[in-house]
Amino acid sequence: MSINGPVTRRQALRAGALGMTGLYVAACGSSSTTQSGASSAASNGSGSASASNSPVTLNWETWNDHYLPAQVTAVKQATGIAARPSLESDDSDGYLKVKQTGGQYDIVSTDALWAPKYFKDGLTEPFDVESLAVSSQLYSVAKQVPFWKAGGGYLVYPNGWSSVNIYYNPKYVSPAPTSWHVLTEPKYAGKVVAENQPTDLMAMAGLATGAKEPYNMTTAEISKAQEFLKAAKPAFLKLVSQNSDSVRALADGSAWMALENLGTDFRVKAAGGPVVKEATPKEGVVGWIDGEQMVKASAHKNRFEQFLNSMEQANWVAQNFLVNGRPLFNEKAYKILVNQGHKERADLLWYNQPERALQLTLKGPSGNVQGVIDAFNQVFGA
Amino acid sequence: MALAPEATAGPVPAATPRRAPLSRRLAPYVGFSPAVVLFGGFFLAPLVLIVLYSFWEVINYNVVHHWTLDNYHYFFSTPTYVSTLWDTVWVAALTTALTLLAAFPLAYWLARYVRPAARRPLLVLIIVPFWTSYLLRVTSWTTILGEKGVLNRFLELIGVIHQPLSFLLYDRPAVILVLIYLYFPFAALTLYASLERFDWMQMRAAMDLGAPPRTAITRILLPQIRPGITVAVIFVFIPVLGEYLTPQLVGGTRGVMIGNLIVNFFQGAEYTRGAAISLLIAAMIVAMLVAFRKQLNMADTHGR
């Protein structure tokens, strides 16, 4: 250790700290210029002018496909409401955080059958969806989802939906799959990818084995589903953690089939991959419909309506469709998309057939999660 | 041996021996106080909760205070868990050994042959890649190892192979390779910190006395850096035991480790099951640390 040692190190640390501060300041600077410089391109038809435009921050526990950054900025400028999206990875951790933190979150996004659970546990409050000016842009079927009606109101402001279908490469997979049992065919061993969602995979196995409620299976049904999944295990190349993993696998040919959300065919094409087609097995598919809920303990419930009226405008929803590529419940946005020449893509994704969403086996909290996951682990363990 | 100078500052103490005042006796432990605050305040309570969870149940996504041994019983009664854990221990041991073998020459070179001024940037360079997201790095590996990936294309290009090698990805070897990549800096930096203060003159002396280099290393160097090796082993072995993302991304369905099974429970909010299995694994690790404490000998090698 030379005498110069400590001196150099101290200088190094100082320089490092300076550098980090510089980075920090740069990040601060650029973000503030972005926020102030962004022009509000949106037309915000805030019909209910009863709410003031005073600045407020709404903490929003959601997924990143529910908003576009420019949209959030525009809403802030039009209404003073700064939405602060906090990303959740799954329904269950969103639920836990809202449950534990009381009123720290103001809005929480959730899937289909979780909404009644939130309500039953006293975490969310129903509202009159028809009274929102912007709700006139929705397909009427989205405002009449039976299990979203509770407490004299509606639990969720609908956002979008998707189903998990079989996407296959017709060059290698022939004939086109018509049943989940295609997964047990030896010729497709090691050629299928799916997302690592134990409850969803077990639900699909439940569909394949005739379970009445795949997300709420009895012990006997779980056992049958487990057998099926065990027979299907050799088919799986891997279980992915993000949709883009499946897209890559299909695009570079390492997988011939993927159990994925709607729009995967477009994404594979965008990734420079082959043409893949969509197949709906005859036993049915699982899926989700989601939307925004109002947290009961929130201190800003009075701004909820104003926020939605500004946020859920058709022009933004149309843009969201183009970015994320899955159907949404806003009918006016569909018309905008048609006008912009995207009818084919929207129709291929069943945008104009929202009633399909309600025919899906919808994702929701399971009555016997432990049994389901135990079964899953036994199949996919070493 | 030396008198602490401040002892002579005050009046000469009485000749009768007295027990040192409390402050004196506690003085060596003062360093623990911030840690006591941090861990005592913010780890003890969660730990107790975790232990309690392991004896409770989750019903309808809520932790319910029904006392049960079912979580623990389940682990031992289902063959999958024990066999996956066994496989995981092997993977972790192999990964640790290979990582240390790969890191040691680099740390040695840095500590012995690189001039001090150049060392620190080289050290930081080892860790800079790890300031990017884990997910991005591992995804890059899938691009490298895949059948149509960089490595296969390169090997085909230079004519070493004619068919892409498919075993490179989606199996155990890929998992081990990527884990070595991910934990390399921890091993390298830890070994370096230990090697850095080693007196290289001792090696010269040993060789002057006729020892071949290998003997000098094994008999002189390694024993003295044993604390560093121990810590490097801890930093690789223990986290690797809990790994789940890498096995998922590059392991396919054959590279499953116990972490994957535990994480599946957490995805379903089954915190109680997950807690029991995690505590069993932690207990196993603690048992190993205590059982091997002689081999991982931490005695002061300079003598006090």
Next chain:
Amino acid sequence: MAGEAADAVARHKRLARGALVAWAVFIYFFLFAPIILLVLFSFNANQYGTLPITGWTLHWYHAAFNDFQIQDALKTTLSVALEVTIIATVVGTAAAFPLVRANLPFRSGIRAALTLPIMLPGLLIGVSLLTFFTGVLHLTLSNQTVVIGQAVYVTPFVILVVASRLEGFDRSLERAAADLGANSYQRLRHVVLPLIGPAIFAGALFAFTLSLDEFVITLFLIGGGNTLPIYIYTQVKFGITPEVNALATLLIAASLTITAAAFVVPGALRRVRRGRRISARPATGA
């Protein structure tokens, strides 16, 4: 005879050094290979990161600069990482001393206990701390709760690294300093701390690195807002876009620049100063 033996030894030594250098080069290549790919894909027109690269574009950089959310996440990540590093380094270094030097009963047990946070899955720590903070302490979640949670996980790393360095510490140096009149504070400041400096530095580097990519504990303890890892790991349904690659590339470029500046500049400055001093000194006998 002796000359030949000396030659053989010298050749052996050169070979050994050459092999070590070759290994080092290979390792650095190995470490940076995935990063090179990552950087390449930040310019890839195709958002899915597949080969071959279809087109080159700066679109993702543009998107990263205009995405206030990703910048917010970056800010949060860096500020949390800085706080965690400071706390972990101070707490960890302080705790290493009694761990090594005090007369502890059952030292290996205490060491194992201090290592516990590493042994448990982050999710368990996150969930139980969430329950503790909100259910028992009735705190609001914020960046500070994240810092605490991460510090619990990260500090054992610092403790272990510094402790391993302290273990082999030659205490006769401290005794010599005491003989020369240094009190315990001075001994600490001028003898011990500088000599264990590399270990503290390594520990701090670990702390920073671990905090930067920590996801699970953070997910459960953060109030509003996100960190970069949260942003990246929650993109399950649609996957991450190369915007993240662009950000990662910028971060790496920044870190490399700072590293270069921090370590090259002082040395260069010193050489310049020394040069000036030498030229200013009146010529005397060598």
